[in-house]
Amino acid sequence: MANSSNHMVQYEGFLTVVPHRPTFPRPSVRISTEKDREAGLLRQCFRMILCYEKASSDDSGWMVAGWTKTSIGIALSEKPVLAGRLRRAEDGGLELVSNDSGVRLVEARIALRLDEFGGLRNKEEERKQLVYWKSIDDQDTQFSPLMYIQVTNFKCGAYAIGISCSILLADPFSMSSFLKRWSEIHMNLVTESLSQKLPLFYLPNFGKPNSTQVYSPNYEPAKETSRQTLIFKFANLTVDNEMQRIVALSCIDKVNRRLGKKVTSDFSLLVKNPNNDMLKIDTISVKEVLSLESFKNLTGINSKDYSWGEYIDADGINIAKGNKPTETVCWISSPDEEDLVMIISSESNMTVIVTVSTTNDA
Structure with a gap:
């Protein structure tokens, strides 16, 4: 232009x-x-x-x-x-x-x-x-x-x-x-x-x-930094706070594997429950992301990947x-290279939106 x-x-x-x-x-x-x-x-x-x-x-x-x-x-x-x-x-x-x-x-x-x-x-x-x-x-x-x-x-x-x-x-x-x-x-x-x-x-x-x-x-x-978002939807999944974190870690791992990106920064984890008057924002550390043992028990849980248009x-x-x-x-x-995970729960369904900087520091 x-x-x-x-x-x-x-x-x-x-x-x-x-x-x-x-x-x-x-x-x-x-x-x-x-x-x-x-x-x-x-x-x-x-x-x-x-x-x-x-x-x-x-x-x-x-x-x-x-x-x-x-x-x-x-x-x-x-x-x-x-x-x-x-x-x-x-x-x-x-x-x-x-x-x-x-x-x-x-x-x-x-x-x-x-x-x-x-x-x-x-x-x-x-x-x-x-x-x-x-x-x-x-x-x-x-x-x-x-x-x-x-x-x-x-x-x-x-x-x-x-x-x-x-x-x-x-x-x-x-x-x-x-x-x-x-x-x-x-x-x-x-x-x-x-x-x-x-x-x-x-x-x-x-x-x-x-x-x-x-x-x-x-x-x-x-x-703004160059960023990419992937969306995952889990059906028939009722989770507590610990399980939400494990699901988030699993999705982060999938995103970074697809992009061939090395995890070098912490993630902000934003959790929204529709019937709650609290919006909780936590931190997922690099060490947690790199520790694959924490979400091995996700094997067999059914999830579907979505594009923005489908979602x-x-x-x-x-x-x-x-x-x-x-x-x-x-x-x-975002003007910062801050990676973000959003978890949106609705009854027994869960949507996880992972947004990462596309800068590859590997």
Whole structure:
């Protein structure tokens, strides 16, 4: 891609969207982790890009963003934690509170066609333009949004929806479930409002056509390390805390064998149980990973490997009736070379998501 300003995303508008109804009571989730690991965890996020072709003559990213300002607010009322913020508990630890501070909605444009911008799976620098994310500062946790939604308009009329979400806020599966529910609300809202040609919040109405002021964020996004994620799903597996750790070690070993990568750093182990008000983050040391004896008893346990596409099933995230994403890209982002294991338990099923730096130190 040429280094022309026309090939860079231009930010046109920023808006905070809060839940449609006030949240009461305000549930909170305690984050249990070591103090010295907080900074790295605050900078890690799940990112997802959904690309859509223009569905009709009236369709555009500006229209989608306009209706999103209402539809996301309704969806947040059903899952208010996504509009929450981190705060310091009395003992100095972190907790996530559903205080209705909102998610950040970003509207942007780029002077390229979608096909010129295609192949995002192999274009790290290009795809980062489509997902706005400002790293959370440890000194500013209570004010920093934990979720951003960016709608980018392409020159051809196509558009992309980019989602950035702190890993402390939601795991990839719960985020995709939320987006599917939001798409249902969005399509119903647009259908019920057919008599209203334009959404109430329609950015082109607030400025002169083709002369919108370009906004350049006053910060330099941190450089991300190159990372790769593998996903494992275990069926009919009920485990305790010790067994969760053994399963995580087994998956780490599989990932590093496939990548031919030598384990040189500790892993952050994030464990999420859906009915728990505690998010536990522990450390898996290099010594544990290298000690294969600890998970020999996993022989015979049935697991299936998944790709992001199989795991997320983004086809269910439709913006207009029958308008499925033409391309979907997911990844877990971090400016640090910190490896991560996420364990998501649901009844008797367990999903393990392993993300490692692709730097080979062997």
